[in-house]
Amino acid sequence: MEAEKRRRALGFARAGLLPVFFGGFMNLVFERERYDKERIQGKNRIFFWGRTLAGGDWWKNLYTLLLLIGTSVMYAVVPEVWLTNNFPPVGITFIVLTKILVTMAISAWILSALTDPGIIPRNEAPPEDLPEVIPSGHVAVKDVVINDVDVQLSYCRESVPRLDFSFFFWILHNAKSNWRAGTCKIWRPPRSSHCRVCDNCVEIFDHHCQWLGNCVGSRNYGAFFLFVLHTQLLSLFTLAGSIAYLVLFTNQTAEERDVSGSQAFSIILSESPAAVGLVSAIICFLVILMFGPLLAVHTRLLLTNKTTKEHLTKKIWADGKPYDDEQGWKHCKTVLCSERRESTMWKSYQPTEVDPEAEDTLLELGTDEKAPAKDEEDVEITVEDEKDVEITVDDENNVEDAVDSTEPFEHHSADLSTTLQPTPP
Structure with a gap:
């Protein structure tokens, strides 16, 4: 029982749910495992002396990180400072919320963009x-x-x-x-697919994310969902703080100079760094428009235990699903709170030995139970166009x-x- 509690707690920390542990930074600084460059034959890249693994278009995740940090800095140096000095309760509240959320978002970004998504050897x-x-x-x-x-x-x-x-x-x-x-050169397991960008087969392939420059699969889907969730919440609170700053600053200027609201707004834009708050508000509004529908779709997919590819292609399992079809909160707890399995790209990874008399036996994804193999007469090789x-x-x-x-x-x-x-x- 104690081991199970420790495993759950570590899963929470590495998923970014507990910002005090800085889950993403723990993965970079304290992770003992290293990725094996010789095992990665696709377009994925290894950085930081084997501690991180990025996708084929890894540079795109730098744009996302720059946007995330840049917007947070713009909000912190102007609207946040003004609110704290003039309205301490409001300013301190926004400081606590935004700093927790930005820590969560960056941690989830590291765990989703710089880790193995579930590459199949x-x-x-x-x-x-x-x-x-x-x-x-x-x-x-x-x-x-x-x-x-x-x-x-x-x-x-x-x-x-x-x-x-x-x-x-x-x-x-x-x-x-x-x-x-x-x-x-493999028979792809159920729900897996080959990514053209990374040139690797990924277990439980969801999609290749342009925001992360990496695939989203069995090992990083939970971190990806938390990244979208935390980024959306961070954008909402940053937008609210920026609007509160602009409105309160405009009203204060209008009262001090006895001018209309529109004139006061023009004055603060020209005579103060209020334009920085306006830019941060516009950026956050655009992020909300993009991440809002994305969060809604993946919330539904998470609750129904489907991948983006299965949703778009309307995948139907005619004879039943060959995997554990968890639904609702049970599946959310499994994806978001469980410790990730070891990566097949780690140097310490040892492939599971398969009985030579049962070469056709396959392992169900996410379980340790083996399914009975078919007789040789029942195994068919089909070529379809x-x-x-x-x-x-x-x-x-x-x-x-x-x-x-x-x-x-x-x-x-x-x-x-x-x-x-x-x-x-």
Whole structure:
């Protein structure tokens, strides 16, 4: 029981719920673990002598940190000082609230932007059960059973990027390379996905956050949610303090100089640093407009145990969910208050040994219970294209075709000849 209490308390501290512990700074200064550079084969970057791990576009998180700290400093040096000198109860109240929230926000930012989101280790070679030839535009799918639920696992292979500026760099980089080069070479577990920006598969992939420059996955989703929550609350209180400063300062100037409110407002903008308070108010208002809907969406996703990708793609588990489907407050407590599992990118990480007689056995995400493996005759490797046309190859080298399958994981059998084409160079 004591160990469980300590684990919960550490989870609260590292999540940024207890600002006195400075959870994010503890992770940078006191974290004993170090990330292994040799294990990270994608575009993620390691900083601070292996203490932090950032995403493929890591520089974007610097803009977020600059905006967060810059706005807080502007508010502290002008509106906060004036309110404390002229209206001490109001000023002190805003000082306490804003300083706690900015500490929480920065701690959550560190834990979400500078940590492993849940990167899945790559295989050095493709799995043995992968088809030798996969046509261009197709993806290999493997049918397995996890927690008595039939699940299709997709094989991670390189895909053509979107038609943007990076498309031409992709052509130059892959002109002389095999399509298998640069992939994770794994059967992706349920709810995981490959991030094009970071070039890694992430466990329970939610999305790649432009505010953090990092993926949001199983290890940092709680910190990401707290970062959005604390930033929204900080913006609300900073906006309220800035408006209170502008209104009270304007009224005071109008009474002292016996002018109208609009004239007094023009005077304080021209003769005092009140413009700094106005700028901080405008910035906070814009942040509230952006983070408000984001917080509302992720609050709903957190309560319903869904990811952003599942919400946008309307993912449906036809045969049941292969993971523990916690809902409501129970799932919130698990995500926000539990200690994060160890990172597979740490130098001290040791992969779990799997029984060689049960190579197809998979571990459910977030549990230690193994699901029974399928017999070799029940495991199918499917190659499907982007138009929901599936070509299934069984162990007897028979080929089945499922055309226009609208229900997930439902197959319609028909005798066809093999239509697989050689892999393009």
